[in-house]
Amino acid sequence: MIFCVLVVNLYFIRLECYKIPMEETFEKKRERMVNEQIKARGVTDERILSAFYKIPRHLFVDEKEKSAAYSDHPLPIGYNQTISQPYMVAIMTSYLNLTGRERVLEVGTGSGYQAAILSLLASEVYTIEKIESLAEKAASILKELGITNVHINVGDGSLGLPKDAPFDRIIVTAGSPDIPLPLIEQLEIGGIIVIPVGNRYMQELIVAKKKENELIKKQQEGCIFVPLLGRYGWS
Ligand code: SAH
Numbered sequence: 001m002i003f004c005v006l007v008v009n010l011y012f013i014r015l016e017c018y019k020i021p022m023e024e025t026f027e028k029k030r031e032r033m034v035n036e037q038i039k040a041r042g043v044t045d046e047r048i049l050s051a052f053y054k055i056p057r058h059l060f061v062d063e064k065e066k067s068a069a070y071s072d073h074p075l076p077i078g079y080n081q082t083i084s085q086p087y088m089v090a091i092m093t094s095y096l097n098l099t100g101r102e103r104v105l106e107v108g109t110g111s112g113y114q115a116a117i118l119s120l121l122a123s124e125v126y127t128i129e130k131i132e133s134l135a136e137k138a139a140s141i142l143k144e145l146g147i148t149n150v151h152i153n154v155g156d157g158s159l160g161l162p163k164d165a166p167f168d169r170i171i172v173t174a175g176s177p178d179i180p181l182p183l184i185e186q187l188e189i190g191g192i193i194v195i196p197v198g199n200r201y202m203q204e205l206i207v208a209k210k211k212e213n214e215l216i217k218k219q220q221e222g223c224i225f226v227p228l229l230g231r232y233g234w235s
Contacts, residue, residue, distance in 0.1 A: 105161055
């Protein structure tokens with residue numbers, strides 16, 4: 001009898017040892033992303049952190065990338081394009097210095113993730129994407145999430161979005177050879193533009209404030225974005 005109990009116990013102990021560890025939930029991964037990748041690196045604005053807690057990043061990536069959705073790097077979203085590293089989305093968002101009342105233009109909708117984050121921090125978000133299928137996919141995810149203040153357009157965003165200009169803030173999420181002139185024109189006086197500027201492979205984040213007759217530029221960290229194509233981008 002004692003022998004039997006011992007054998008059964010041993011059997012269960014063995015099973016315990018072989019148990020596969022439970023996969024962390026998306027919520028838990030998201031919390032760690034916010035704390036370890038964003039907050040720990042200095043983006044501490046509670047409104048921004050709360051937006052990153054709320055938006056389920058895994059919905060914006062392909063099925064096969066879902067388990068890596070909260071990792072510390074960009075991910076492919078098809079068509080040779082990428083969803084940016086979470087920290088890059090956070091730092092660019094923080095440079096926009098949003099109060100909640102702004103009308104923002106985003107050039108390069110991609111997956112729609114950056115637009116979703118902005119939707120919680122600004123009044124209206126206008127976003128433009130040149131690849132129609134990406135724009136459609138982003139639109140359906142935003143709809144699923146019940147986000148109604150993001151307006152998706154298809155076209156060459158290096159020309160801005162004259163029909164909805166001027167904007168209080170502009171964010172470009174593709175690497176540009178320079179700041180496209182139409183974007184400067186479509187920015188309100190006092191407005192801020194955040195844009196990666198450099199060559200096709202490496203850029204620096206530029207944060208520029210528009211004054212009456214000039215643009216005050218500040219160079220921030222180095223970054224690597226897919227190229228901004230189009231009339232004022234790369235050919
Ligand atoms: N903000 C996105 C990531 C963008 S990746 C996100 O949160 O997922 C850059 C995107 O810019 C790509 O989808 C690319 O197709 C788009 N793009 C490049 N040049 C463009 C242009 N001239 N006009 C509009 N979109 C452009």
